[in-house]
Amino acid sequence: MSILSRVVAIARRKSPWICRLNAGSCNGCDIEITPLLSPRYDAEQLGIELHGTPKHADIVLISGTLTHRSRKAILDIYDQVPSPKAVVALGSCPASGNVFAGSPTVLNESLDTIVPVDVWVPGCPPRPQAILDGIARAAKLLEEGATRSQLARSLQGQQAQPQPQPAQPDLTQPELARCEQGRP
Amino acid sequence: MAMLKTVLANLLQPSRTRAPADMPPVPQTYRGALVHDAGRCTACGTCAFVCAPKAISFTQVPGISVSWHFFIGQCSFCGLCEQNCPTHAISLETAVPGVMNNAAGDGLRLESIIALKPCTRCGAAHVPLPESAMGSQWSEEEKGYCPECRRWAASAKLRSAFIPAETATPAASPALEGAGHD
Secondary structure (H helix, E strand, O other), rough: HHHHHHHHHHHHHOOEEEEEOOOOOOOOHHHHHHHHOOOOOOHHHHHEEEEEOHHHOEEEEEOOOHHHHHHHHHHHHHHHOOOEEEEEEEEOHHHHHHHHOOOEEEEEOOOOHOOOOEEEEOOOOOHHHHHHHHHHHHHHHHOOOOOOHHHHHHHHHHHHOOOOOOOOOHHHHHHHHHHHHOOO | OOOHHHHHHHHHHHOOOOOOOOOOOOHHHHHHHHEEOOOOOOOHHHHHHOOOOOOEEEEEEOOOEEEEEEEEEOOOOOOOOHHHHHOOEEEEEEOOOOOOOOOOOOOOOEEEEEEEOOOOOOOEEOOOOOOOHHHOOOOHHHOOOHHHHHHOOOOOOHHHHHHHHHHHHHOOOOOOOOOOOO
């Protein structure tokens, strides 16, 4: 029975489809993604597929230095990804700006301040294997429901439930009654 | 027939695609994870000076320790710090830095603390030099000197080399000259 349930769990595991977003990268990280999808490194062994549109994706790979122009695009694309979603930051640039930090066109902040990042893949650029490892880790987080967006959502849900219950009607009703009494 | 041979040969081989954690062999000069050896570091600050993206920095607690900080999210793995470190305290390993979950601050940063030692002559706190950097020109006692006292000891040696020992003995034997840095 336990074997059967394990098989069911494996069968129900989602194939993490990815969407690549270049936020102002030097293309180093993007070049490392290409062999990742080729038979040599074979991302499809984990069910990973690259999709052009964020609306089909589960995991967003964000590479590159964050610029003032790309900030809005990142937010826009992140919002288009359907909800159980994870973000993987590739390389050093999203964390700090790397060698481009201090430039007037570059945002001098971590990607974390724009969208919740689940996995950081260090390297300049990271090796394809490291990227694959990062995506696998993000997929595992998605499976467990432990990505930061999912956790934030569940926290919001917990906070939203008790909020309507407390003595709101008790406070408002006398107010309303008083208002109605005061009316001519 | 040739095809059958290939099929049979491949049937017994393991899969040629690589698992995520399975790293292919890399050359010895591959610049991967950065490792710092606090025992060799002299806190000279050369690594922080040559680091283009400013990933390395130093902080200090006066009189107690100097800390070496490294933020991997700002490193471009150029290897300048390793090349320029005079005591080879920094080395870039062939191992790839690990992927990190949710580590805006903690997992991406390294810190190593270099404890200060009191000078054996004047007692001032200083970063001890590693054994390899001291060499054989210093005696056992002099190896615990702070930079100021080392300078003083070196000049005392130089003086005794030029001035004959008979004339020097009344005034300047290093032990009598006391704790002042002159």
